[in-house]
Amino acid sequence: MxxxxxxxxxxxxxxxxxxxxxxxxxxxxxxxxxxxxxxxxxxxxxxxxxxxxxxxxxxxxxxxxxxxxxxxxxxxxxxxxxxxxxxxxxxxxxxxxxxxxxxxxxxxxxxxxxxxxxxxxxxxxxxxxxxxxxxxxxxxxxxxxxxxxxxxxxxxxxxxxxxxxxxxxxxxxxxxxxxxxxxxxxxxxxxxxxxxxxNDASGKSLKLKRGEIKPSLVKKIKNAERPLILAGLDNYDDDFAEQVINLSYKMNAPIIADIYSNLRFGNNCENIISQAGNFLRSKEIDKKFEPDLIIQFGNAPTVNSLLEFF
Incomplete structure (x- = not known):
């Protein structure tokens, strides 16, 4: 018919x-x-x-x-x-x-x-x-x-x-x-x-393979003594935010959250620094605060003092 x-x-x-x-x-x-x-x-x-x-x-x-x-x-x-x-x-x-x-x-x-x-x-x-x-x-x-x-x-x-x-x-x-x-x-x-x-006749799978981290990067992370995590502007979901926070605890790394990063809000984590742009204007702190590894998520920071620091 x-x-x-x-x-x-x-x-x-x-x-x-x-x-x-x-x-x-x-x-x-x-x-x-x-x-x-x-x-x-x-x-x-x-x-x-x-x-x-x-x-x-x-x-x-x-x-x-x-x-x-x-x-x-x-x-x-x-x-x-x-x-x-x-x-x-x-x-x-x-x-x-x-x-x-x-x-x-x-x-x-x-x-x-x-x-x-x-x-x-x-x-x-x-x-x-x-x-x-x-x-x-x-x-x-x-x-x-x-x-x-x-x-x-x-x-x-x-x-x-x-x-x-x-x-x-x-x-x-x-x-x-x-x-x-x-x-x-x-x-x-x-x-x-x-x-x-x-029906879905597309034959497409919604499952994606997890990306593999290169061994050289794993080694750098393990050997870092003064690591720092930068969270720039991005739409982080709750699961991703939790993983970043867990990483910061494992590495003992502070998280600098840019002013437009949604990691600044709703996370009860002492490692998150939400006003880093203010104290990084100090030249004295700038000299003492020298990370040997920076892991960045999201876009570049928007605050000038953060841009100058990084």
Missing amino acids: KKKINLNYYFSQVFVKQLKRLGVKDVCISPGSRNTPLTMAFANERGIKKHIIIDERSSAFFALGIAKAKGIPAAILTTSGTATAELYPAIIEAYNSRIPLIVITADRPPELIDTGANQTIHQANMYANHIRLFVDAGLPKINNLALKRIQQKATDLFLSASVKNRGPVHINFPFRKPLEPFSFNAELEKDVHDYYLK
Whole structure:
């Protein structure tokens, strides 16, 4: 038995349902015309909270705040054209602060690019200097290979944003009209239709291999007599913060937490120095305080006295 579908909408559904399986709980949507299939796919997906924000720049920063607070990727959806450029300030912020965002942009089909059509710009990898991963969704297709691949792409985006190298990722969806869910333009066997909406067929594992520490680094850590740990700006989860604190106890190493590091708060650890920028301004302390090993987590410090010390 065959089921009538809108090609763009079904393809978007398969992608959105995979994001939900992976753990995405929030999406910030700036509605438009070209992103209708994705907007409707999110709208009909229970379990993902929808935040409708007309202004794209505001929407992106709202998603940034959600991702920072929850520690898991938030999605941003916008239509095609110059609307996509409005997301860039928040993407840069997410890139520098290692905040997980999944940026989803709708696009015109390839034949409308560079034709003088309204609101057509080159969107493929447009945030290239400030994202961890770019994926081209490609024009929607409903064969088994294409449906598996869009699930795989969703998984790659989620893992890149949240685990492999935390930060923003981008996927671009080119759509041909018709865009509305009930504008049927294709047919699909019902069992195939239901299978990809209910199952993960990507074949991707969410388990990552633990990185190995080089023996030379282990030796340096063991031999250090005056070690120091620097915690710069980053979104440390509770598990990582606990591991850093345990390391400081084992090494008998103080932790200098930068003013923007969230290790400064909520940790009852006497090894954490949260106001190091003040006493390191003293030349006398600067001379006496000479670590033989510095282990840095996160970004470089933002306080001038810390930058000068290190």
